[in-house]
Amino acid sequence: MLNDLVKRCRPLSSQATLCILGAGFSGSHLAKLSKALGMRVICTRRRPEPGSNNLSFDSTIGILPNREALESVTHLVSTIPPTKEGTDPVLSALGELLHQLPLQWVGYFSTTGVYGNSNGNWVYETDEPKPTQIRSKRRLECELLWRNTDLPVQILRLPGIYGPGRSPLAAIHSGQLKPVDKPEQMFCRIHVDDVAGACLHLMHQAAIGQQPKVINISDNRPASSLEVHRYAARLVQCELPSPIPFRNAKANMSPMALSFWADNRKVSNVRLREELGYSLMHPDFQSGLQDCYQAEGFSEMNPDPTVEP
Ligand SMILES: NC(=O)c1ccc[n+]([C@@H]2O[C@H](COP(=O)([O-])OP(=O)(O)OC[C@H]3O[C@@H](n4cnc5c(N)ncnc54)[C@H](OP(=O)(O)O)[C@@H]3O)[C@@H](O)[C@H]2O)c1
Numbered sequence: 001m002l003n004d005l006v007k008r009c010r011p012l013s014s015q016a017t018l019c020i021l022g023a024g025f026s027g028s029h030l031a032k033l034s035k036a037l038g039m040r041v042i043c044t045r046r047r048p049e050p051g052s053n054n055l056s057f058d059s060t061i062g063i064l065p066n067r068e069a070l071e072s073v074t075h076l077v078s079t080i081p082p083t084k085e086g087t088d089p090v091l092s093a094l095g096e097l098l099h100q101l102p103l104q105w106v107g108y109f110s111t112t113g114v115y116g117n118s119n120g121n122w123v124y125e126t127d128e129p130k131p132t133q134i135r136s137k138r139r140l141e142c143e144l145l146w147r148n149t150d151l152p153v154q155i156l157r158l159p160g161i162y163g164p165g166r167s168p169l170a171a172i173h174s175g176q177l178k179p180v181d182k183p184e185q186m187f188c189r190i191h192v193d194d195v196a197g198a199c200l201h202l203m204h205q206a207a208i209g210q211q212p213k214v215i216n217i218s219d220n221r222p223a224s225s226l227e228v229h230r231y232a233a234r235l236v237q238c239e240l241p242s243p244i245p246f247r248n249a250k251a252n253m254s255p256m257a258l259s260f261w262a263d264n265r266k267v268s269n270v271r272l273r274e275e276l277g278y279s280l281m282h283p284d285f286q287s288g289l290q291d292c293y294q295a296e297g298f299s300e301m302n303p304d305p306t307v308e309p
């Protein structure tokens with residue numbers, strides 16, 4: 001819950017202005033956290049909601065935020081994914097402007113897909129990325145573009161981001177989720193509270209000189225898809241349909257869906273937790289799904305779920 005997260009976080013100094021390019025799912029959560037802490041925050045969206053203070057930025061049609069609006073920005077986050085051509089929308093459209101801002105920290109949201117397939121073994125920031133999917137190759141290209149600027153960039157590698165509004169609970173509750181069984185396949189994930197909390201933590205650490213170039217933001221508990229879905233089903237007190245073995249399910253999967261099952265890895269968060277001292281709000285999917293259960297209103301239907309961790 002945002003209130004609990006706010007209690008654990010510290011604002012940046014009163015001189016700081018945070019700009020979030022792309023206030024989508026995770027960007028808007030970071031904005032809410034930062035605003036609740038009293039920070040100055042500027043956000044962009046392609047189509048800002050009427051009445052919001054968000055700026056317009058859509059690189060595809062050349063709508064750019066104006067220079068004056070950004071001139072006090074000290075901390076910048078880009079959540080905007082690569083173009084189909086593998087270029088970075090932010091650097092292409094705003095690269096020159098960014099170099100004129102008084103930036104102290106820049107966070108680029110990347111993906112753990114850049115590691116490729118480790119056959120279920122742990123991957124670390126020190127491993128050489130070996131992406132297998134085209135979109136992960138594009139992502140690695142964009143990481144390099146950011147790293148080759150002389151901006152104070154930190155690459156944040158994220159696994160599947162979930163949270164209230166992006167959890168499997170509703171689909172399980174309505175009987176729409178068809179579980180797939182591939183027990184040896186590990187997936188990693190991170191709750192959106194920890195995306196926001198870790199981001200702010202990294203800005204503080206950078207201010208005291210701790211800013212590794214690359215950092216994984218993942219929880220402690222890689223798990224198979226079925227393990228997560230079984231737990232979610234127990235939470236919402238629904239019977240999960242019989243899981244379909246992956247070897248059968250794959251025949252009906254889209255190329256995009258299939259690509260999510262292509263790589264098997266466990267993403268280490270030791271650097272984030274032990275070297276940089278971040279304490280996860282949701283260390284595992286059980287904690288994160290319980291939060292979704294509350295925030296998505298299931299607890300009102302069923303105030304006392306008796307689910308073992
Ligand atoms: N979701 C995941 O599980 C996951 C996992 C690993 C990595 N990531 C990566 O982490 C980042 C954040 O994820 P998210 O789920 O929070 O993403 P999201 O909700 O899709 O937000 C992406 C933001 O980028 C903006 N955007 C997209 N194309 C743009 C363009 N050409 N010009 C300007 N703005 C553009 C969107 O604008 P609008 O607000 O107007 O739509 C949105 O605000 C993304 O780069 C994503 O690929 C996500």
